Amino acid sequence: MWLPWDHTDPGAPKFLVFDSAAGGGIRMANDAxxxxxxxxxxxxxxxxxxxxxxxxxxxxxxxxxxxxxxxxxxxxxxxxxxxxxxx
Incomplete structure (x- = not known):
């Protein structure tokens, strides 16, 4: 699920991950x-x-x-x- 960029929260998700279902699926993430x-x-x-x-x-x-x-x-x-x- 896509979420808008939130520059006010350093922990907010910053990018979209396209992964297989086994790898966690499509999701927002903030880890680098x-x-x-x-x-x-x-x-x-x-x-x-x-x-x-x-x-x-x-x-x-x-x-x-x-x-x-x-x-x-x-x-x-x-x-x-x-x-x-x-x-």
């Missing part, structure tokens, strides 16, 4: 997902079947996002050139 936590979740996510699949996501973050530098991309076990994962 920190960069390091996101990268750790990606590293531990068992839905990636190969390192190349994981590196494909890291590569997108490195190239198009602000979440991962190319050095961090390499530190997470990914090398150039990227092997396209299952495409």
């Amino acid at each position: 997902l920190r960069r390091r936590d996101l990268l750790d979740q990606i590293q531990q996510d068992s839905r990636f079947h190969t390192p190349a699949e994981r590196c494909a996501l890291y590569r997108l973050l490195a190239e198009f996002g602000r979440g991962l530098s190319m050095e961090e991309y390499r530190q997470r076990g990914c090398e150039e050139p990227l092997v396209h994962a299952g495409r």
Whole structure:
């Protein structure tokens, strides 16, 4: 359920989360997902079947996002050139 932005209450929900029913469903939230936590979740996510699949996501973050530098991309076990994962 969407709620209007409330700048008077620091604890008020500030963004809409689109999640599966098992993950809590669509809801408003005020908690922040920190960069390091996101990268750790990606590293531990068992839905990636190969390192190349994981590196494909890291590569997108490195190239198009602000979440991962190319050095961090390499530190997470990914090398150039990227092997396209299952495409």
